[in-house]
Amino acid sequence: MTTEPTSAHPAKPADPAAVEHGETQPAAKAPAIGAGETQPAAKAPAIGAGETQSAAKAPAIAAGGWSGSGAPIVTAGLTKRFRSGQVAVDAIDLEVPAGSIFGFLGPNGSGKTTTIRMLLGLIAPTSGSVELLGEPMPKAQLSVLPRVGALVEGPAFYPFWTGQANLLRFDAADRTADPRTRKARAGHALERVGLSNAAGKKVRNYSLGMRQRLAIAVALMQPRDLLVLDEPTNGLDPQGTREVRSLIRELANDGTTIFTSTHLLAEVEQLCTHAAVMSRGRLLRQSTMTELRSELRPRLVVRTPDLQQAERTLTGLGVTDVKRTDEFVDGDPGELPIDKLAAALVAADVRIHGFGIERPSLEDAFVALTGEGFDVAE
Amino acid sequence: MAAEVVERTPVARPSAGRHTVALFASELHLVFGRARTWVLLAVLAAVPILIGVAIKLSGSSGDAEGFLGQVAGNGFFLVVASLALSLPFFLPTAVTVISGESLAGEASLGTLRNLITAPAGRSRLLAAKMVALALFCLAATMTIWVSGLIVGIVLFPVGDVVLLSGTTVSLADGLFRALGIALLIATSLLGLAGIGLFVSSLTSTPLAAMAATFCAFIVFGILGAIPQIHVIHPWLLMYGWTSFADLLRDPPYWHEIGRNLLMQGAYLAVFYAAAWARLTSRDVNG
Numbered sequence: 001m002t003t004e005p006t007s008a009h010p011a012k013p014a015d016p017a018a019v020e021h022g023e024t025q026p027a028a029k030a031p032a033i034g035a036g037e038t039q040p041a042a043k044a045p046a047i048g049a050g051e052t053q054s055a056a057k058a059p060a061i062a063a064g065g066w067s068g069s070g071a072p073i074v075t076a077g078l079t080k081r082f083r084s085g086q087v088a089v090d091a092i093d094l095e096v097p098a099g100s101i102f103g104f105l106g107p108n109g110s111g112k113t114t115t116i117r118m119l120l121g122l123i124a125p126t127s128g129s130v131e132l133l134g135e136p137m138p139k140a141q142l143s144v145l146p147r148v149g150a151l152v153e154g155p156a157f158y159p160f161w162t163g164q165a166n167l168l169r170f171d172a173a174d175r176t177a178d179p180r181t182r183k184a185r186a187g188h189a190l191e192r193v194g195l196s197n198a199a200g201k202k203v204r205n206y207s208l209g210m211r212q213r214l215a216i217a218v219a220l221m222q223p224r225d226l227l228v229l230d231e232p233t234n235g236l237d238p239q240g241t242r243e244v245r246s247l248i249r250e251l252a253n254d255g256t257t258i259f260t261s262t263h264l265l266a267e268v269e270q271l272c273t274h275a276a277v278m279s280r281g282r283l284l285r286q287s288t289m290t291e292l293r294s295e296l297r298p299r300l301v302v303r304t305p306d307l308q309q310a311e312r313t314l315t316g317l318g319v320t321d322v323k324r325t326d327e328f329v330d331g332d333p334g335e336l337p338i339d340k341l342a343a344a345l346v347a348a349d350v351r352i353h354g355f356g357i358e359r360p361s362l363e364d365a366f367v368a369l370t371g372e373g374f375d376v377a378e
Numbered sequence: 379m380a381a382e383v384v385e386r387t388p389v390a391r392p393s394a395g396r397h398t399v400a401l402f403a404s405e406l407h408l409v410f411g412r413a414r415t416w417v418l419l420a421v422l423a424a425v426p427i428l429i430g431v432a433i434k435l436s437g438s439s440g441d442a443e444g445f446l447g448q449v450a451g452n453g454f455f456l457v458v459a460s461l462a463l464s465l466p467f468f469l470p471t472a473v474t475v476i477s478g479e480s481l482a483g484e485a486s487l488g489t490l491r492n493l494i495t496a497p498a499g500r501s502r503l504l505a506a507k508m509v510a511l512a513l514f515c516l517a518a519t520m521t522i523w524v525s526g527l528i529v530g531i532v533l534f535p536v537g538d539v540v541l542l543s544g545t546t547v548s549l550a551d552g553l554f555r556a557l558g559i560a561l562l563i564a565t566s567l568l569g570l571a572g573i574g575l576f577v578s579s580l581t582s583t584p585l586a587a588m589a590a591t592f593c594a595f596i597v598f599g600i601l602g603a604i605p606q607i608h609v610i611h612p613w614l615l616m617y618g619w620t621s622f623a624d625l626l627r628d629p630p631y632w633h634e635i636g637r638n639l640l641m642q643g644a645y646l647a648v649f650y651a652a653a654w655a656r657l658t659s660r661d662v663n664g
Binding site for chain 2: 123155157161
């Protein structure tokens with residue numbers, strides 16, 4: 001449930017847990033409780049060794065909270081079962097490393113958006129836990145979310161207001177946002193997403209792509225430690241897509257961790273340093289892109305009418321994972337020299353119509369993982 | 379300290395402090411910056427014009443009783459008559475529209491998720507919605523007050539006010555009492571506003587919220603019209619709504635007025651708490 005720390009109960013110094021998770025700014029955890037303007041990272045040393053329950057329960061926090069080195073997103077056994085009984089997210093353990101561009105990949109309906117909603121405290125998990133920037137969600141949402149920029153399930157705005165007015169409204173909802181710089185920050189955010197010229201136009205008259213950019217501008221109103229972007233390039237034309245991707249890279253270079261969901265493989269391949277694959281509510285895989293790519297082993301493909309003979313020969317030569325179809329035989333040659341394999345096939349009287357090495361695409365790997373196709377329209 | 383902070387934190391936000399009122403101001407902007415709100419207020423402003431012109435054209439006070447019968451003689455009573463005549467229907471309708479829209483409107487646009495991830499804080503968001511609603515109630519009755527006064531002065535003679543108890547007071551005193559009536563009526567609408575806010579927290583369809591709130595209002599009216607269940611009448615939402623007239627006595631009868639205020643406070647407390655329980659536990663899927 002949303003246990004939103006209410007402003008009616010300021011953290012009681014006598015209660016360490018309240019100091020830890022209360023609605024006070026992260027800074028208040030610091031040695032300088034009361035110096036409200038200190039920064040979140042300053043909170044660490046105050047949490048004394050083992051003196052609080054919460055510190056014992058949450059070692060990540062006791063170890064100094066999120067200070068740029070811990071994982072900005074950690075979930076444990078995160079599960080969401082809807083009232084209908086459908087399990088949308090099934091016990092997933094995500095760990096998004098700091099500084100990564102993390103691609104959260106899966107077909108439509110695989111539970112990506114539901115996961116993101118739980119990360120951000122929009123919906124309550126049925127079981128399991130979420131830690132965002134080292135603090136438990138949704139308990140610490142008022143102190144954590146100002147440092148997180150979010151775009152959830154497509155852009156949502158007041159159509160009867162201008163783009164700029166919409167930005168100002170959402171910024172005003174964040175009480176850590178300085179009203180004096182609000183307009184300037186809105187102007188800067190609009191500029192970054194290329195909407196300066198449309199700032200005074202009503203959102204009703206925006207195209208889907210412009211709304212998408214405006215949604216990204218909302219996330220850019222403040223400097224953030226973490227950006228959670230749900231399908232950020234949805235509805236954008238190819239040019240807009242390229243711009244958003246380069247913007248994401250730029251933000252990542254500034255040190256912001258980016259968690260972006262997508263059903264587009266191309267996006268992950270071009271953009272991400274890490275990826276996780278969801279399918280039917282389960283997290284099938286998460287690793288670095290380098291690791292994923294290295295697993296895509298090249299396969300030897302032999303086209304021949306003598307399928308059985310070819311299969312026998314290749315297996316005999318030490319080719320592993322040999323499979324036979326109606327038209328070809330393929331397998332993993334490992335370190336075996338290709339030319340020797342060809343010679344051996346010929347020697348075994350296999351008529352060769354085609355012979356070659358094929359590198360599987362990332363898509364093949366994901367299809368193998370999920371057992372279903374991806375929308376690769378792009 | 380400061381240097382250490384900058385060194386350890388990738389995000390530098392030196393001005394991070396508390397700007398709690400910004401959301402409330404933004405909420406007012408949302409309610410009063412919409413054409414729909416101004417249409418509603420314009421309709422309310424038209425009530426005194428309608429009544430005033432009708433009485434002026436008929437040329438006499440006719441057989442009308444109560445405040446209406448006194449309008450032709452003293453334009454001041456147009457203020458009170460307009461407020462009294464708007465109370466059974468126009469004002470509740472306006473409150474129903476605005477309160478039904480409040481949370482369900484955000485949910486249907488999807489902006490509720492932006493506000494929650496901002497983060498507005500669900501409790502604070504609800505408080506901002508309620509404050510804006512209360513101010514709308516006040517704006518609605520004040521619109522009638524101002525419009526009634528202007529139309530009354532333009533169309534009719536205006537002078538000292540004879541109160542219900544027979545005492546005569548100055549026009550200024552009368553207008554001050556009428557101001558109190560506008561305030562009381564605005565407060566009388568808070569119970570309904572609370573119901574609307576709660577219903578609005580249940581759905582993502584503003585129209586459904588408005589319809590349901592209006593239905594609740596009608597049901598209260600029907601219950602109040604069935605004499606067999608008179609025992610529950612004193613506890614119905616609108617039972618004390620007409621108590622505002624007691625301000626036009628000398629001295630005013632405070633008993634019924636006070637009771638009505640308590641009733642509205644109780645209805646508001648119950649439904650605000652229900653709305654809070656709902657909003658703070660709601661899964662925001664919209």
